[in-house]
Amino acid sequence: MPKIKMPKSNPSLDMTPMVDLAFLLVTFFMLTASARVSEPVIVDTPSSTSDKLLPDNVIMVTIDEKGKAYYNINNYDVRIKTLEKMGAQYKVEFTDKEKKEFAKMTSIGVPMESLKKFIDLDENGRMAAKSPGIPLDSLNNQLGDWIQFGRIEAAKQAKTQKDKAEKIGREFKYEPIRFAIKADGKANYIKVKEVIKVFTDKEIYRFNLITNLEKGNE
């Protein structure tokens, strides 16, 4: 009987489809990934069963474990305008460079008096600097002013966008600014209540409390 001759196969295979797939995935992840912004404080939010997503257009107040308050508003132009208003209110002059730098930052947790110095630091310096939190007592309610000016500027910007959209005959979907509170689970509730008081004094009663999605039930 003749021996069955095994066909001699080439050990190298065509990798083109695999490369195609790999690069497709790389491209996908590169485009969907968003750079993580460095927050001045790490906050461990409590978990809840809510699966509602946080709206995009928010004024966010972060409260850390010790009860210090941080302010953040995420629109570039509105940030600059808000800073100008705050500067005028507290008699602090900011240069254009500082304004731009501020617009690129995330949450801030320093009072107006030292904000200029804080902006002038480089990124590493800012991370290392200790934020004392934004004052919110009734004598020196800077957080209240931040919220109020941020809200006004956001509304103004929405108005100009609406006018622009109407001029070219396009429909404009107005999304009112929301207010979010991101507090550490271990923060004292009294501190959170103080921040809520600042909001309710400005006649804002509806909040988004930022939480983690609860993982499975025990």
Add this chain to the structure above:
Amino acid sequence: MAEVNTDDGGGHGKHGKKRAKKSSTRIDMTPMVDLAFLLLTFFVLTSTFSKPKAMEISFPADPKDKKDLTKVKNALTFIMTKDNTIYYYNGEFYPPNNKDAKPPTELIKTNFSKDGLHKLLLDRYKPTLEAIDALEKRYKSKEIVDTTFKRLVNLEKGNKDALTVLIKADDKAIYKNVVDLVDELNVCLVGKYAVVDMMPTELELLNATNK
């Protein structure tokens, strides 16, 4: 004059031009694949898809235009304090030696476990939950459409005889407790709840119970 190329492309013969070596069109793609997968792994591991989740909540306006919450029908008041402890009492608050001569309110202790808070809420909220169950049955059997169903459920939740939960916290309670409690209320479909300030008489009782 320009040189005439006499070579007819064959390159035969001893004196002919050297023929370019016919190289394979295949290149080794292994390093490229390595790189691609390295990048892929990096992006898969570093990218975060999680957008923060949020829980919506409304807080009551200033006390002056708020209705008197102590006189709410079918109320259940939770008082949160240190060490994840919750105290609660049913109905109205009666301080000791009150003028209505009612027995003074006593705080009952509970916790965040399944048998504690969850059971209590399900028990106290039973009438509304049963009504919602009945509505759901009607919805499942296609007796009512979903918009009507939602409207009726909300009506049932906002019923003036339905349970109203008041949430209070003392200065030792942590924020997580409040969120957990509100979350539990959401799970139990409680429609009427409010986070309010504590009364001085309640604080006194709490301190006495806590000792």
